[in-house]
Amino acid sequence: MIVKDEEKFLPECLDSVCGIVDEIIIVDTGSRDRTKEIAQKYTSKIYDFPWCDDFSAARNYSFEQATQEYIMWLDADDILLPEDQEKLKKLKESLPPKREVVMMDYYLSFDSAGIPLVLSRRHRLVRRDKKLKWIGIVHEYIDVAGAEVCFANVAVAHRRQGSHAERNLRIIEQWIASGGRLEGRLLLHYGSELADISRLEEAAVQLNRFLLQPGNALSDCVLACIKLADCYEKMGLKEKKLETLLRSFQYDTPQSEVCCAIGGCFEERGQWETAIYWYRQALQTAEELVLGFMENRSFRTWLPHCRLCICYAKLGNLEKADWHNEQALQYLPQDPQLLANRSKFNNLLRPQT
Incomplete structure (x- = not known):
């Protein structure tokens, strides 16, 4: 240690x-x-x-x-x-x-x-x-x-929570200042740390540089696309966000996190059926953990079910909305919003006589 x-x-x-x-x-x-x-x-x-x-x-x-x-x-x-x-x-x-x-x-x-x-x-x-x-x-x-x-x-x-982004960024920038070469995975880390402290324009430049670099691990390229898409979201560049998420498919099969993010892009546009397609894709991924790649299991469990509930409700399909709300409750049984949804669906679909 x-x-x-x-x-x-x-x-x-x-x-x-x-x-x-x-x-x-x-x-x-x-x-x-x-x-x-x-x-x-x-x-x-x-x-x-x-x-x-x-x-x-x-x-x-x-x-x-x-x-x-x-x-x-x-x-x-x-x-x-x-x-x-x-x-x-x-x-x-x-x-x-x-x-x-x-x-x-x-x-x-x-x-x-x-x-x-x-x-x-x-x-x-x-x-x-x-x-x-x-x-x-x-x-x-x-x-x-x-x-x-x-x-x-x-x-x-x-167990520890919090970010080491500022510390790591200081180390990397001192490395660059001392003549160290910014290449390989270090370039990805530099772009990611810049993104984590909201130096978004600089982060986007470095992450794009990384993606143009030959010899990257494919999982690193997917991570770079996710980070870069998040930068574009915060910069208000919605089209670039979607382009970057779709770009990740050049490197690997669709990841649940990417599918949820794409679904969110179409949900924001009110394109409910297209959003439903991508949220369903997130549920169908059976990802093998890749070395060093962080997986958030919410992206292939309760989160797409929650979004599908909303999308189906927007289309007027309350039965499917109710079903997805119930699926989400299996993961979050005490969630107040999901429980409130259950009560609403019961009143609408199963009214007391």
């Missing part, structure tokens, strides 16, 4: 794994709080690393301190929930030695019922003797080229 000023989150993180892993390595990049004092309760392997605005450099240093057969990495604001602690124990006992990289789900947020809502997938466990390296000054990732990768049904849950 690499840490800095994590006294709030570190105990729960380490409590969730300390009885499972064989060693805990903490690399501190300049804490001013009680982080290292807390870490000492769990391990003697605590190292200082002078922060140099390069996350992969710190991660690689942490990997160099490891001594066991496999290395698993976490952030201080990650935990393994009890169910996943048991799964990790079983994985530790049964993982074949030839497995070089293990990919796991990464839960980024949960709904009110505690069900994962936004999730991604990361390379989480690697064989130490492969000497795999981290890449990227921000949004770093492990270069697993040539390694055998498998998936394990173990998930890591992330």
Whole structure:
């Protein structure tokens, strides 16, 4: 783990794994709080690393301190929930030695019922003797080229909310100022961070540059299109938004998030039947999680059902509107607007005699 000023989150993180892993390595990049004092309760392997605005450099240093057969990495604001602690124990006992990289789900947020809502997938466990390296000054990732990768049904849950956009943007812009090249995935991250702090025109330029760059991962291109379309929406460029969403189909099959956004474009125009088509497409997607790509499950569960309820009601088809409202209620059973809709549909379709 690499840490800095994590006294709030570190105990729960380490409590969730300390009885499972064989060693805990903490690399501190300049804490001013009680982080290292807390870490000492769990391990003697605590190292200082002078922060140099390069996350992969710190991660690689942490990997160099490891001594066991496999290395698993976490952030201080990650935990393994009890169910996943048991799964990790079983994985530790049964993982074949030839497995070089293990990919796991990464839960980024949960709904009110505690069900994962936004999730991604990361390379989480690697064989130490492969000497795999981290890449990227921000949004770093492990270069697993040539390694055998498998998936394990173990998930890591992330707890911290908020954005690191300003910090990441500062690091990237310092990199550029020092002569670093803005290319590859870093260009995508630069455009995304600019978008997140509402420097929209600059973000659009960088995201378009990324899409014109050869050799991009197709999933990265889809993400760039989603980000760019959102920029155009906030800039009031509705036609460009729709063009960019449709552009994403050059790179991959339609994603539920894209289908919902396209449906919203036609809903705004009052083109109810076309909007219905795209919301139905969102429901029909069965997406396999792509490494590093965040999926918000609402885009293929309750959200399109809510929009379909509205669109069918606008067309006067109250039976279908009612049906989709009921489908949405299966995901959000306490939602006040959906419950109010149920009452209205009952009065209209099933009046008391």
